[in-house]
Amino acid sequence: MNSRRAFLVWGVAVLAYVLAVVQRSSLGVSGVDAQDRFAVSAAVLSTLAVVQIAVYAGLQIPVGIALDRVGPRRLVLLGAALLVVGQAVVAVSPTIGPAIAGRVLVGAGDAMTFISVIRLVPMWFSGRILPQISQWTGNLGQVGQILSAFPFAVLLHTAGWSPAFGVAAAASAVGLVLAFVFVRNGPVPVRTDTIPLPLPHSWRGAFHTFGHALRRPGTQLGFWSHYVTQSSGTVFSLLWGVPMLRGLGYSPSEAAGFLTVIVVTGFVVGPVLGVLCARFPLRRSNLVLGIVVALAVVWTAILLWPGHPPTWLLVVLVVVMGIGGPGSLIGFDFARSFNPVGSLGSANGVVNVGGFLAAFVMMFLIGTILDIAARASGETVFAWTNFRLALTVQYVVVGIGVVMLLHARRRTRRELHAQDGIRVGPLWVALVARLRKRSVQ
Numbered sequence: 001m002n003s004r005r006a007f008l009v010w011g012v013a014v015l016a017y018v019l020a021v022v023q024r025s026s027l028g029v030s031g032v033d034a035q036d037r038f039a040v041s042a043a044v045l046s047t048l049a050v051v052q053i054a055v056y057a058g059l060q061i062p063v064g065i066a067l068d069r070v071g072p073r074r075l076v077l078l079g080a081a082l083l084v085v086g087q088a089v090v091a092v093s094p095t096i097g098p099a100i101a102g103r104v105l106v107g108a109g110d111a112m113t114f115i116s117v118i119r120l121v122p123m124w125f126s127g128r129i130l131p132q133i134s135q136w137t138g139n140l141g142q143v144g145q146i147l148s149a150f151p152f153a154v155l156l157h158t159a160g161w162s163p164a165f166g167v168a169a170a171a172s173a174v175g176l177v178l179a180f181v182f183v184r185n186g187p188v189p190v191r192t193d194t195i196p197l198p199l200p201h202s203w204r205g206a207f208h209t210f211g212h213a214l215r216r217p218g219t220q221l222g223f224w225s226h227y228v229t230q231s232s233g234t235v236f237s238l239l240w241g242v243p244m245l246r247g248l249g250y251s252p253s254e255a256a257g258f259l260t261v262i263v264v265t266g267f268v269v270g271p272v273l274g275v276l277c278a279r280f281p282l283r284r285s286n287l288v289l290g291i292v293v294a295l296a297v298v299w300t301a302i303l304l305w306p307g308h309p310p311t312w313l314l315v316v317l318v319v320v321m322g323i324g325g326p327g328s329l330i331g332f333d334f335a336r337s338f339n340p341v342g343s344l345g346s347a348n349g350v351v352n353v354g355g356f357l358a359a360f361v362m363m364f365l366i367g368t369i370l371d372i373a374a375r376a377s378g379e380t381v382f383a384w385t386n387f388r389l390a391l392t393v394q395y396v397v398v399g400i401g402v403v404m405l406l407h408a409r410r411r412t413r414r415e416l417h418a419q420d421g422i423r424v425g426p427l428w429v430a431l432v433a434r435l436r437k438r439s440v441q
Contacts, residue, residue: 064349
């Protein structure tokens, strides 16, 4: 545990995740090109992303159950193979139909990668380093967004559609070979501080483990935390961000720069959130709610700004969305805290559905509203006035998530008090108590 080999296995697994993010986000920088190549409406274009995210979200629970049954290595390898085939199909697709089929395979391969890598972490690491390794896993994976925003985008606009997606598929093939050579499930199947916990001996046992994980309020709190923090940035990065910025008059390279800011922000903020979660484990939900409030405030300023919003405000927006990415990893920290290690695959699968479920709903609704608004206004589909209307769907989708998060938090705190005798009071009460303690000292 915590050995050099552990870091080697983890590093190669993270590389597989980086390449999965490249494939996932490649559509985000090629949305305008895809509309030109396939000659489709915004609603049909959104289908490319929606089916990918729908498959990703829909497979999280089956993949989580499989993780607790067979371990992460096999699923990392299968995921990489599906990514290779999926991007190869997209590369040669002459029409939208085969491209959608290819993105279905991409979504399936992507679905197996991240939670497999997260499941691998407690097999190789233990102690206080765990939250930090989990944050670094998520943050390093987002390097894939930078790779799609610049090298992939440059290749797309110079060599064309087929070479760009073909190179992306070849990169995942390299990742598949490296994962086959280096990634292993771990020195023991799973482990707590004192007791080895083997993987379930049957699929029936794995489904039983999943049922327990799903019913735990802490797992549900993780789901809704992921739902409200990740979805806005996912919608922006994977599909509608670049078309929105193009509608505001920014060039493709400038739009890619905005996407890079999201990733860089995650690198800076992720370790800080990891430290805060470790130091204040009873206040993690307050961090989540703070991120949601910040997103709501900035989006409101963007959408209400007279005319085109200024560049500095758009930079603030992508910075806040960059905080939302590592903020969503707090959901996995909830899963780890409130589940036995042997059911972490199932619990992580449930949590990881959250943000992507919200994202594909918003992606589809935004595309539909863009088409309706364009027909009504007579402007081009990606005009800012159309986006200003379409992006308001976030308030409804995320608002529902906030209500459910507060409900899950109340249930989790009740269970924490009943089982461990720990009562978590309101944040303002804790702050007042701390200020009084300092004044006495």
